[in-house]
Amino acid sequence: MRTIYNIEDYSCEINRCLQCNFCLATCPIYREDMVESSVARGRINLINATMVEKTLPLSDRARDLINRCLLCSSCMQGCPSGIPVDDIIIAARHELIKKYGLGMAEKYIFRRVLKTRSVGPLANKVVSMLRRLKLFPGQIPELANPSFNQRVSGTLTPAGDKRGRVAYFIGCGTNYLFPDTGDAVIKVLLENGVEVIVPKNQHCCGIPALAHGDLESALYAIRENTEIFASLDVDAVITDCTSCGYMIKVKAARALPPDDPCLGKALSVAGKTFEATEYIARLGLIKTPHSQPIKTTYHVPCHRAWSRDLPGAPRTLASLIPDLQLLEMREPQRCCGAGGAFFLGQPDLSQSIRQRKIDDILDTGAGVVMTQCPACRYYLQQGLRNQPEMRVVHPVSLLAAGYLSKNL
Amino acid sequence: MDRNRILGEKEDLLAYSNDATHRRIMPVAVVIPRDPGEIASVLRYANENRIPVVPRGAGTGLAGGATPVPGCIVLDLKRMNKIIEIDQKNLTATAECGVVTQQFQLAVEKMGLFYPPDPQSMSVCTLGGNVATRAGGPRGVKYGTTKDYILGVQAVLPDGSIINYGGKFVKMSAGYDLTRILAGSEGTLGVITRVTLRLITLPPCRRTMVAIFPELDNAAEAVSAIIAEGANPSCLEMLSQQSVNTIENYLPMGLPRDVEAFLLIEVDGHPAKVEEDCHLIAQICRGHGVREVRTAQNAEEAEKIWLARRALFPASAHLAPNVLIEDATVPRTMVPAMVRAIARIAESHQVTIGVSGHMGDGNLHPGILADIRDPELMRRVEKAMADIAREALRLSGTLSGEHGIGYLKAPFLKWEFGDHGVDLMRRIKKAFDPNGIMNPGKIWLEGGEDNL
Numbered sequence: 016m017r018t019i020y021n022i023e024d025y026s027c028e029i030n031r032c033l034q035c036n037f038c039l040a041t042c043p044i045y046r047e048d049m050v051e052s053s054v055a056r057g058r059i060n061l062i063n064a065t066m067v068e069k070t071l072p073l074s075d076r077a078r079d080l081i082n083r084c085l086l087c088s089s090c091m092q093g094c095p096s097g098i099p100v101d102d103i104i105i106a107a108r109h110e111l112i113k114k115y116g117l118g119m120a121e122k123y124i125f126r127r128v129l130k131t132r133s134v135g136p137l138a139n140k141v142v143s144m145l146r147r148l149k150l151f152p153g154q155i156p157e158l159a160n161p162s163f164n165q166r167v168s169g170t171l172t173p174a175g176d177k178r179g180r181v182a183y184f185i186g187c188g189t190n191y192l193f194p195d196t197g198d199a200v201i202k203v204l205l206e207n208g209v210e211v212i213v214p215k216n217q218h219c220c221g222i223p224a225l226a227h228g229d230l231e232s233a234l235y236a237i238r239e240n241t242e243i244f245a246s247l248d249v250d251a252v253i254t255d256c257t258s259c260g261y262m263i264k265v266k267a268a269r270a271l272p273p274d275d276p277c278l279g280k281a282l283s284v285a286g287k288t289f290e291a292t293e294y295i296a297r298l299g300l301i302k303t304p305h306s307q308p309i310k311t312t313y314h315v316p317c318h319r320a321w322s323r324d325l326p327g328a329p330r331t332l333a334s335l336i337p338d339l340q341l342l343e344m345r346e347p348q349r350c351c352g353a354g355g356a357f358f359l360g361q362p363d364l365s366q367s368i369r370q371r372k373i374d375d376i377l378d379t380g381a382g383v384v385m386t387q388c389p390a391c392r393y394y395l396q397q398g399l400r401n402q403p404e405m406r407v408v409h410p411v412s413l414l415a416a417g418y419l420s421k422n423l
Numbered sequence: 424m425d426r427n428r429i430l431g432e433k434e435d436l437l438a439y440s441n442d443a444t445h446r447r448i449m450p451v452a453v454v455i456p457r458d459p460g461e462i463a464s465v466l467r468y469a470n471e472n473r474i475p476v477v478p479r480g481a482g483t484g485l486a487g488g489a490t491p492v493p494g495c496i497v498l499d500l501k502r503m504n505k506i507i508e509i510d511q512k513n514l515t516a517t518a519e520c521g522v523v524t525q526q527f528q529l530a531v532e533k534m535g536l537f538y539p540p541d542p543q544s545m546s547v548c549t550l551g552g553n554v555a556t557r558a559g560g561p562r563g564v565k566y567g568t569t570k571d572y573i574l575g576v577q578a579v580l581p582d583g584s585i586i587n588y589g590g591k592f593v594k595m596s597a598g599y600d601l602t603r604i605l606a607g608s609e610g611t612l613g614v615i616t617r618v619t620l621r622l623i624t625l626p627p628c629r630r631t632m633v634a635i636f637p638e639l640d641n642a643a644e645a646v647s648a649i650i651a652e653g654a655n656p657s658c659l660e661m662l663s664q665q666s667v668n669t670i671e672n673y674l675p676m677g678l679p680r681d682v683e684a685f686l687l688i689e690v691d692g693h694p695a696k697v698e699e700d701c702h703l704i705a706q707i708c709r710g711h712g713v714r715e716v717r718t719a720q721n722a723e724e725a726e727k728i729w730l731a732r733r734a735l736f737p738a739s740a741h742l743a744p745n746v747l748i749e750d751a752t753v754p755r756t757m758v759p760a761m762v763r764a765i766a767r768i769a770e771s772h773q774v775t776i777g778v779s780g781h782m783g784d785g786n787l788h789p790g791i792l793a794d795i796r797d798p799e800l801m802r803r804v805e806k807a808m809a810d811i812a813r814e815a816l817r818l819s820g821t822l823s824g825e826h827g828i829g830y831l832k833a834p835f836l837k838w839e840f841g842d843h844g845v846d847l848m849r850r851i852k853k854a855f856d857p858n859g860i861m862n863p864g865k866i867w868l869e870g871g872e873d874n875l
Contacts, residue, residue, distance in 0.1 A: 036544075037544065037547055039481055040523075050455070051438040052430075052435040061437055061438070064437055074434060080434055095740050096740040097737065
C-alpha cells in the first residue's frame, strides 16, 4: 500500500523550521514539563535525528517524547513557517507502528470496536479490559445503550418550509458517550427547517487511529465514510465533533494516496463539511428559543483551525438565547489535557493540564461549560466531579433546551 | 538538586543543541536551576573542573549567543520565572531572569504601567535573555531598548559568588556601572538571575499610520524630518520593495509593489498630542514626495496595517529553508545608502536579501535566504554577511542594534572596536571569569582571552 504518512517525505518540511522556538508559547505539554525536548521544535528535531537522518538511535526516550504530544496543534497556530507539526508527529507514530507494531489495546479498539461500531457485548468487553489493564483513570464511562446510531437513522423532515438538506455524521463521542448531543443537533436543525439524513453504517471518522499512527485503520474508515457521504445529495455534511470535522475536512484527503480513487470524493465531502454550531449560526435561527437563565462559559476545543467561524459560532448562538449569560474564561482556547485518548496514556500529565482549565472555569462563576469536543466534555466532566452543580454540554444542547421550553 | 532538573539523555540534549541559528552542538548536560544558589553550585563545580557553561533563556537568539559549545553544561533558566514585585509608586519591577517578556508586559499593563522593549520573540523570550543581549524592537525609536530600562541586576559569577548591583532608584553614580557591563554580555561574564526594571506609565492613546514613498531617499528624509521636528513616533518601520513583494506573494493584501519604501508609523501618548503628531507627520510626508499617507481610523484598520509587517517573517520563511536575519544598524540618515549597499551585496554574491527594519532608529534587518544543507550557498551567505558588517561600519554604524554578536558576528568584532577595544573587553572578561568557562567563543573568537 502506498501511503502518504511516510516520515522521510517530511524531511523538507522539518528542515524549513526556522528554529525560532515560538512554539514554547503555546504548547500545553511544555507548560507542564518545562523542558525543550517537550515542545514542537525539540520533537521534530528529534524525529529528524532518529527517523530521517538516523544520527540518533530510536530509543525508549525518543519514543516517549514522540508519543508525548497531544496533537492539539496549538504550536501550528503561531508557527511563522507553517510547519505541519501534527502530520509530522502522525507520520513518526506511523513509523513507530511499522517498527514495533500496534499495542494490544489500541489494536482492539481501532480494528474491532471503532471499525465495526458494534456496541453491546464488544464495547463492554473493551471497558472491562481497560479496567483490568488499569488504563482508565477515574470513572469508567457509562456507554449509551442503545447507541445513537442504533436508535436514529433515515431521513428526518422538518414540519414547515425546508431551508436545507444535510447529512449528519455521528461521531463516536456522540454515538457511545453523549447521545444527547445527537438528539440536540437534530432537534435544532429540524426546528430551523433543515432536513436531516442520518446514514446507516457510518464508521468512526478515523482520527483516533490516525493520531496513534495506525494508518491502515484510518484509511479504512476514511474510505467507508467517504463512499457513504459522497453518495448523498445534500447541501452539507454536519458533525458536532470538532475532531471528526478536522478529520473529514482536512486530514482525510491528506491521508489518501494521490492516486487513490476515493480522493476526489473525499475532497467533495470535505468541501461541504461544517461543524454543527457553525452551520446553524450561518443559517440563522428562524425560531427564537425560550429563555435559559443560566451562566455559561465556553471552552474552545483544540481542533478548531479547520474552520474560521468555529470558535465564534457557539458564542453567537449563546447570544441568541434569551437570558443566557456567557462568561469568558481566561485563555478559552487553551487545551484541557484530554487530547482525544491521550489522557489514558499520560494520566498525570493530562491531569495537571486539566487542573489549570478547571481553575479557569470555576473562576468564571458559570454553572455550565460549553464545548464542541466530546473528549474535552468527558474529561472536563471528570475533572468537575466534585462540583455536582457544574455541567458540561455541547453548545447545541442549550439551543435544543430552549426549543423544548425547558431548562437545561 | 532534583534529578528531574538535570538532563543527560541525548534525546533531551538535542533540543538544547541550537538556538535560532543553525549551528548544532550537543551539550554534555542541561541543568534547570530554580534559584541563584543552585546556579552558584553548578558554576563553582564547572569553574573548578574547567567545564564551559552556556546560559540559556528561550533560545530565540539570532546571533548564536545561546548556541552550546563543545563539552558544555547548558543552564536552562526558564523555570526561574517569578515576577517578584511591581512597585507602582517607584515605577519599577523586579523579576527573575526566566520571566517571559510578554507575560511581564501584560502584568505591568494590567496596572496601567508600560515596559516598552518589544523584541519579535517576546511571546517566548525571557527578560534575562533580553538583558544579556540588550534586546529591542520596533518601539526602540522612541523608547530605547532593554539597556535603557535596567536599574539593577543580580548575577552569579563563575566562582559562585552572587553580586547585586543597582536597585529601585532612578539615579546612581556609585562605582562602575556593573549593570551596563552585564547588559549585553551574552552570558560571557556570569549568569544574570534577577533584574530590576524601570517602568513608565501606559500611553493612553495609540494611532497607526502608513506612508507610501515611491523613492527611498525621500522616505529617509521624511523620517529624519519627522524625528527632528519632534513628532516622536513610537514605531517607524520600513518595508523595502522586495519585502513588500515577498509579503504580497505570500499573503496578498493589496500593498503597492511599485514603491521603494512602505512606512508603518505608530504614535502614542496623550490623545491631543497624538492627534497633533499624526497631523505633523502627514504634513512632513507630503512635503517629501509621499504618494499616499493615511491614519488608521480604528483599531481594526491599524491591526490590518501591522499584519503586513508581521507577515514578513512567515513570508520570508516560506521562501527558503533557512533565513539569516541580520541586524546592522546605521545612523538614520544613512539608511538609504545602507539599503542600496545591501542590494549591491546581494547581487555580487548572488544571494537573495529582503530588507525591512526599524527605519526610525537605523536598525535594519536584512533577511538573507539560505539553506544550511547547501555548503556552496552558505559560503556566499557568509561572505554577504561579512560585507554587510563592513558596509554598516563604513557608514558609521554598528554590527548589531539589538541581537548581539554571539558566534555569528564574532569574527567581525575587531572591525568595530579595533585590537585595543577588543583586548579591553577580554581583560574585563578575565576579571569576571579568569578560567574562561562562561560561554566561550562568543562575542569574539575563542581563545583570545588566554593570550593576554
